[in-house]
Amino acid sequence: MTVFADNRPLLDAFRRGDRAALATVYYHYVDDIAAVVRHGFSIPTSGIRVRGAADEQTERDLVQEVFVRAFGVRARDSYDGVRPYGAYLRRIAKNLLIDRARAVDHTIPLDDADGELVIEPEAIENDAEWNEQRRVTTAYIAALAPELQKLVRLRFEEEMSQDQTAEALGVSRRRVRTLEARIQRGLRKALRRAGLWQKDRPQPALLRMGSQ
Amino acid sequence: MTERSRLLAGRRGLSRPEKEMILGRVLARVAPRSRWRSRIAIGALALSAAAAGAAILLPVTPRDELTARGGDLPPGFEVTCVPEPCAVGSKLVFDITSTGGAAYFAAFASGGDRVIWYFPNSPEGRSRPVPEGGGIMNTGITLGSEHAPGTYMIKGVFSSAALDRASVRALVDQGRATVTRQVIIP
Numbered sequence: 001m002t003v004f005a006d007n008r009p010l011l012d013a014f015r016r017g018d019r020a021a022l023a024t025v026y027y028h029y030v031d032d033i034a035a036v037v038r039h040g041f042s043i044p045t046s047g048i049r050v051r052g053a054a055d056e057q058t059e060r061d062l063v064q065e066v067f068v069r070a071f072g073v074r075a076r077d078s079y080d081g082v083r084p085y086g087a088y089l090r091r092i093a094k095n096l097l098i099d100r101a102r103a104v105d106h107t108i109p110l111d112d113a114d115g116e117l118v119i120e121p122e123a124i125e126n127d128a129e130w131n132e133q134r135r136v137t138t139a140y141i142a143a144l145a146p147e148l149q150k151l152v153r154l155r156f157e158e159e160m161s162q163d164q165t166a167e168a169l170g171v172s173r174r175r176v177r178t179l180e181a182r183i184q185r186g187l188r189k190a191l192r193r194a195g196l197w198q199k200d201r202p203q204p205a206l207l208r209m210g211s212q
Numbered sequence: 213m214t215e216r217s218r219l220l221a222g223r224r225g226l227s228r229p230e231k232e233m234i235l236g237r238v239l240a241r242v243a244p245r246s247r248w249r250s251r252i253a254i255g256a257l258a259l260s261a262a263a264a265g266a267a268i269l270l271p272v273t274p275r276d277e278l279t280a281r282g283g284d285l286p287p288g289f290e291v292t293c294v295p296e297p298c299a300v301g302s303k304l305v306f307d308i309t310s311t312g313g314a315a316y317f318a319a320f321a322s323g324g325d326r327v328i329w330y331f332p333n334s335p336e337g338r339s340r341p342v343p344e345g346g347g348i349m350n351t352g353i354t355l356g357s358e359h360a361p362g363t364y365m366i367k368g369v370f371s372s373a374a375l376d377r378a379s380v381r382a383l384v385d386q387g388r389a390t391v392t393r394q395v396i397i398p
Contacts, residue, residue, distance in 0.1 A: 017243040026235050034226045056215050063226065064234045068347075071242040130214060130224065137219040156220040159228040178398075180229075181297050187216050188301060197213065 002085045003028040011081040022071055029089050030063065036093040037062040050097050066092045133196055140190040144183070151179050217295065233294055240290065240307050241347055287312030287370035289319075291393050293355070298397045304330070304353040306368075308346040314370035317342045317349065318380040321395070323364040329377065330366075338374035359397055366393045 003025055004011045013021035038059050040052035053059035069075060069092050079085070141152055147169065154165045155176070162180075166173040191197040217227035226234070288309045293302040308317060318339035319330040330353050331340045340349065368391045369380045384390050 019239055019243050022239060022243055023235055026238065027231070030231055030234070031225065038225065056218075060226070060230060060234055064237050064348075067234070067238045068241045071238060073242070133214050133219055134222065137222075141220070152220050155229075156217060156227060157222060159221070159231075161228070161232070177297055181295065181299060183220065184216050184295055185299060185301070187220065191213075191216075 002081075002083075004081045004085065008081075015076050015079070017071075017073065017076065025085070026067055026071075029086055030067075032086055033066050033089050033093050034059065034063050036090055037066070037097065040097060041094060050094075050101050052097065062093065062096055065096060132194075133191065136190055136194045136196060137187060140187055144186075148179060148183055151176065152183060155180060229295055233292075236292065237305075237307060237348055240309055244309055286310065287314050287368075288391055289317070289368045289393065291366055291395055293395070294352075298355065298359075298395055300355050300357055300359060300397075302355050304355060304395070306330075306349040306352070308342050308349065311342050311346050312370055314372060315341060316371045316374050318369040318371070318375055318377075319366060320377075320380070321359075321364040321366045323360075323362045326358075328358060328364075332377055332380075335377060338376055339369065339371060339380065341374075342370070355397070361397045364395045364397065366395055367391070368393070 004014070010021055010024060014025055036052075038052045040050050042049045053062055066089055070089055079088070141149060144152070151165060151169060154160045154168050155162070160168065162173050162176045166176045169176065188197055214224075215227065215230065217229045218224060221227045290307045290309055292305045292307065293299070294305055295302060298304070306317070306319065316339040317331060321328045321330065331349075331351075332338050333351075340351070343349065367384050369375070369383050370391070371383075375383070
């Protein structure tokens with residue numbers, strides 16, 4: 001069911017470009033779209049498999065582009081509030097992935113872009129690397145103070161906003177931001193100590209650029 | 213290397229901080245805050261800073277021959293640290309909120325007596341093309357140890373032609389074609 005079902009005020013606010021309405025729609029669909037972008041899809045009728053984003057940065061960029069296209073003024077105005085909105089977003093994501101695939105493989109036929117979309121199951125490659133990083137992360141979290149452990153649970157595992165987390169912890173939002181940054185810095189150090197941080201990390205751009 | 217917020221969440225998909233960052237960028241593109249609201253926010257920030265005895269440089273929105281015409285709004289940009297707050301290791305993301313019709317963008321930070329160049333990224337380089345219609349610059353800046361804790365004024369220069377560093381500095385020194393943003397590294 002579309003997020004706009006029986007919610008005319010949301011649809012009106014969405015069409016106006018109200019930021020809160022856009023955020024509501026975004027959070028309703030972002031996980032679904034991220035799954036398409038991350039895993040790619042196949043077109044069973046032709047046996048074509050379109051790969052998902054190769055890395056996290058590309059994944060974020062593609063998800064961003066999907067919503068930029070869908071939330072543009074013209075796209076908002078032309079949406080009737082009845083057609084399945086999730087399917088519309090998926091189609092944008094699918095077309096973005098196909099465009100990327102065609103950039104390297106021009107044999108993908110145009111008419112396949114309208115084929116059925118089947119999201120691929122999560123790839124299992126890099127499981128060992130992920131498991132090792134998670135092992136270090138879990139040990140790091142276990143060693144944190146109770147307040148910080150609770151923040152990790154609320155903010156990262158339960159995906160609360162900073163405001164919600166602040167309210168749940170009885171602290172200011174600024175405090176949440178400070179603690180969140182401290183947790184991430186600490187994790188980076190833990191990963192570095194375990195020899196897991198520098199491995200794939202790109203060199204800081206400023207080191208290449210130099211400064212004057 | 214896996215995004216740390218995903219490791220903390222224990223899931224491989226987008227984390228909440230990543231989703232928030234993406235949403236922020238999307239909204240900056242499709243529903244930028246109205247200018248009067250931004251001015252109120254900046255005014256409030258300036259007032260609070262003044263009360264604390266600090267000085268804040270307000271953005272300058274110039275119009276001269278080096279700023280290409282044609283945009284509906286004066287050129288502008290925002291900088292965001294990902295993740296926030298800014299710290300060594302964070303990535304500085306430049307979001308061109310309005311090109312003002314300009315085609316190129318240069319930026320550098322000044323803090324104390326130091327200048328750190330972002331664009332052009334080499335002494336021989338020139339300013340970067342702005343994304344068509346504005347948006348996120350495709351190159352972010354990873355904050356290294358040269359960004360010691362402190363307050364940095366980031367100056368962005370919009371122009372219709374690609375400029376070298378000397379030309380950019382000359383414009384800034386003349387107070388032209390410049391938009392300034394502040395970044396604090398705690």
